[in-house]
Amino acid sequence: MKATNEGVLLLNGKEVGFIEGQTVLEVAQVNGVHIPTLCHLKEMTPTGACRICCVEIKGMRTLAAACSTPATAGMEVFTETEKVHKARRLIVELLVSSGQHNCISCEANGNCRLQDLVYFYHIEKQAFASPEVPLYPTDADNPFIVRDFSKCILCGRCVQACNEMVVNRAITIGYRGAKSKVVTGGDGSYMGSDCVFCGQCVEVCPVGALVENKGRGTGRNWETKKVRTTCPYCGVGCQQLLHVKGGKIVKVTAVQDAQPNKGRLCIKGRFAYDFIYSKERLTTPLIREKDQFREASWDEALDLVASKFKEIIGSDGPDAVAGVSCARSTNEDSYNMQKLFRAVFKTNNIDHCART
Ligand code: SF4
Ligand code: SF4
Incomplete structure (x- = not known):
């Protein structure tokens, strides 16, 4: 069935429509062709760096990278020919041989695209010799990321x-060959x-070349339950997946294709999840008496706050109090906060701490 009027090509012998600007890979994905x-x-921006997405296109002398080849009208694309699979298999063999991919101890075991391809092509042993010693030492001198x-x-x-x-421009490909x-x-x-x-x-x-430092050895991909949630840190509301093993968060990743972050997270959302296990975390309200804090029940604490508000408003009027709601609050909590100040206390002294 034609998807649009923009153009039509043949994908594995089947006529499919495409929108101008789409690549061959995107047309295949839209039409359920892997x-x-x-x-x-x-x-x-497609780079065409790995070539594993190579396809045969009638009239082209060599295989083309589907990710960086624009779809054009009348094109005849073949994704499953012997030539294509031979080339893809060779690419996988070369990639495996280019480093030291020890799946047994690798953190990405079970969540590795190269491993999936090795499995798919039944590659039992290395076709080419790997370097005996890694060319570059592993970089693990920070608490967050290990680079192997x-x-x-x-x-x-x-x-x-x-x-x-994320437009940080901190890394690039260096050296040659x-x-x-x-x-x-x-x-x-x-x-x-x-x-x-x-x-x-x-x-x-x-x-497994880049892995979370503190998550190492805490849970394989297949051992963790993925729980979708909203990041608690700021008001942006990024969607994240908590990787939970044995009731404990061992890793956090972003939800792909979900608004507002579309697969992105910041340092806090991704790495600062272990505060919830901190022994210093407050678990009960504290009431200050002189220079000391003492633990109190929620009822006692809330009664105290309410009585202080009443006292101040009674003596100095509603504009003597102000509220600043927390940037981590949900929209609903912030709404309730302004209702409390405007409708109950009768003041417009209400703001939101937008800085994180
Ligand atoms: S952690 Fe973020 S800023 Fe640092 S290299 Fe990776 S993507 Fe770039
Ligand atoms: S570190 Fe990972 S993402 Fe970066 S170039 Fe190497 S394999 Fe690709």
Whole structure:
């Protein structure tokens, strides 16, 4: 069935419509035809770096990368030919041989696109020899992100995420040929770079080259339950997935395609989840008596606050009190707060702490 009037091409012998500007990969995805990808990052500029999405297009001398080839009217695209699978298999063999992909201990085991492709192509052993010693040491000198260069397939997704998704521009691909590497400015560690530790690069890495530091060894992908929630830190309301094992959060990722963050999180939303397990967290209201705090029940604390409000308003009028609601509050809580001040206390002294 034609999707639009914009153009028609043949996809594996079937006529399909496309919108001008769509790539061959996007046309295939819209029509339920699976083409594997590694470097492709949705809605970002296609790089065609990994070539795993190669397809055969009638009249073209070589295979084309579906992610960076625009769909054109009358094009005949084949995604499942012997030539295509032979090329994809070779790409996977080369990627596996280019580093040290020890799946047994890798944090990405069970959530790795390269592993999926190795499985799909029944690659039982390495076709080419791997370097015996990693060319670059692992960078783990910060509390958030571990960079294991021996597992990096140089797909460039992390660079695109940093440059285009979060626009921090902290990393790029440096050096040449076999020495290529994802580098910060000056090729130092993340710690001394422009990195703000948003972790977006970790989120998009399709293998185990970038992983959360504190989440290491705490739960495999298949062991964790994914619970969708709204980030508690600020009023933006980013959608996140809590990865929960044994009732404990072991990792946080963003919900893809959900507003308002569309797969992005900041450093707090992604990494600062363990405050909920802090022993210093307040669990009961505290009432100050002279210089000391003492624990109180909610009833006692609320009665005290209400009586103080009444006392101040009674002696100095409603404009003697003001309210500043918390940036972490939900819209509904903030609404209730302004109702309390405007409708009950009769003052417009109400604001919202928008800074996070
Ligand atoms: S953590 Fe964020 S800022 Fe740092 S390199 Fe990754 S994407 Fe860029
Ligand atoms: S670190 Fe991950 S996302 Fe970045 S280039 Fe390497 S494999 Fe790709």
